[in-house]
Amino acid sequence: MSEPHGTAPANGDPPLGPLYIAIDGGNSKTDVLVGSARGELLGLVHGPSSQPQEFGVPAAIARLDSLVRRALEEAGLPPGTVLARVDAYLAGADLPVEVDTLLKAIGETGWAREYRVDNDLFALLRSGTVDADAVVVTCGAGINCLGRRADGRVARFPALGEITGDWGGGHHLAALALWHAARGEDGRGPRTALSPAVAAHFERASVEDVGAAIHLGELDRARINELSPVLFSVADAGDPVAREVVARQAEEVVALATVAARRLDLLDRPHTVVLGGGVLAARHSLLHDAVIEGIAALAPLARFVVPGDPPVTGAALLAMDALAPLDPGGEAALREAVRTAAASG
CATH class of the missing domain: 3.30.420.40 (ATPase, nucleotide binding domain)
Known part of the structure; x- marks a missing residue:
């Protein structure tokens, strides 16, 4: 502090x-x-x-x-x-x-x-709870986690991207949607409904055309970040490739929350888990349910809050x-x- x-x-x-x-x-x-x-x-x-x-x-x-x-x-x-x-x-x-x-x-x-x-995790944590024993995970554009305990101990992560082991967040999920869509279309990966969904989102005939348009500057590279909701929509419709990505994101959120709780000796104690950031706040059922179930399996006394x-x-x-x-x-x-x-x- x-x-x-x-x-x-x-x-x-x-x-x-x-x-x-x-x-x-x-x-x-x-x-x-x-x-x-x-x-x-x-x-x-x-x-x-x-x-x-x-x-x-x-x-x-x-x-x-x-x-x-x-x-x-x-x-x-x-x-x-x-x-x-x-x-x-x-x-x-x-x-x-x-x-x-x-x-x-x-x-x-x-x-x-x-x-x-x-x-900024301190602000998100306080928006969700005043409890002294608490963990907060944010999954918005990026991903990060923070834990605190009543005795003053704090658990933090560097959160500097891949160089510190981070995985997920809205921007990463969007990039993965495009990656899987391209490979599903050209045969390097399994067929996936992400391919037509991504092409349609950018009003292009194919994902290959999307990639070329980004490369040539016809589409702003920043627009790739629009694909995170597309990923969840395709996953909700049952596409196995998209569902696997969502499941992987849930695993990462569970890992962050439970590692922070373990460092603070909270796994077997009552504590509040605050889930925030645009991806988690959207409460996509596939992601939200997997996160709650995964954390509860390791921290059965945890209480969950998605701040309003x-x-x-x-x-x-x-x-x-x-x-x-x-x-x-x-x-x-x-x-x-x-x-x-x-x-x-």
């Missing part, structure tokens, strides 16, 4: 009590929230990815600064207002040196008097936890306010 870094002159806390900035910076989007320790939502803005591993730290901080300025404006706070606290949870804050670098960079922005920076609130809610609650004693009424108010804001667009 990172220690708060840096101080700045206070503008004075308003009648609502201490105000904070909460940031959830994922692989595909960034949410910034301004709120009070009592649970009021004052500002909430959404933006593109601010992933420091993709854009570099200076560019990531610049993106965050723009969103913070917008959130402060929405909250009706004048430019230069120094808030009580910033809690920033970012994808790409995986290694201790990365957390320290980001903490220093965000601490130099002058947004607040105190700062905490860490991996976005991770930025967890980031905000962590800030509120740090600013004041836990207030169930304030937490409920904040959750409801974020849901209402999300529903209104």
Whole structure:
């Protein structure tokens, strides 16, 4: 856990009590929230990815600064207002040196008097549970896992992709859908309904045409990531190749959750497992049921939560936890306010 870094002159806390900035910076989007320790939502803005591993730290901080300025404006706070606290949870804050670098960079922005920076899994975990003994797995664009225990121990994974043994996540699943579709079409692999489904998705006559279009720049390579839902749709229809990929993803989620629990001696103890990220939050029955059954077989006392609130809610609650004693009424108010804001667009 990172220690708060840096101080700045206070503008004075308003009648609502201490105000904070909460940031959830994922692989595909960034949410910034301004709120009070009592649970009021004052500002909430959404933006593109601010992933420091993709854009570099200076560019990531610049993106965050723009969103913070917008959130402060929405909250009706004048430019230069120094808030009580910033809690920033970012994808790409995986290694201790990365957390320290980001903490220093965000601490130099002058947004607040105190700062905490860490991996975005902490925000997702808090959005799902306040339980001290808990494990969280995210399977969105990528995949990662974190565990914590009431005695303060934490289990983490580097989550740097194939070089640290990672498997799965929406982008990887999408690439596998295209890979299997190509091989199923040309005979190098088993026939699969992924082949016509992938070709149809891109309005091409064949998967070979899809590959050529990507190679020649006629199709943006980033559009490959659209194929994750196609994979699940084909799997739901019974295609054995697609179902095997989904089963493999379930095995990886089970492995992450149970390894983290084992490291913390939680396998035979009650604990909460939070399942988040776009792939897991979709609750595809083939994947969801296999994950629940697989974890329960090894950790029979585990309880499962798929959060209904976005991770930025967890980031905000962590800030509120740090600013004041836990207030169930304030937490409920904040959750409801974020849901209402999300529903209104």
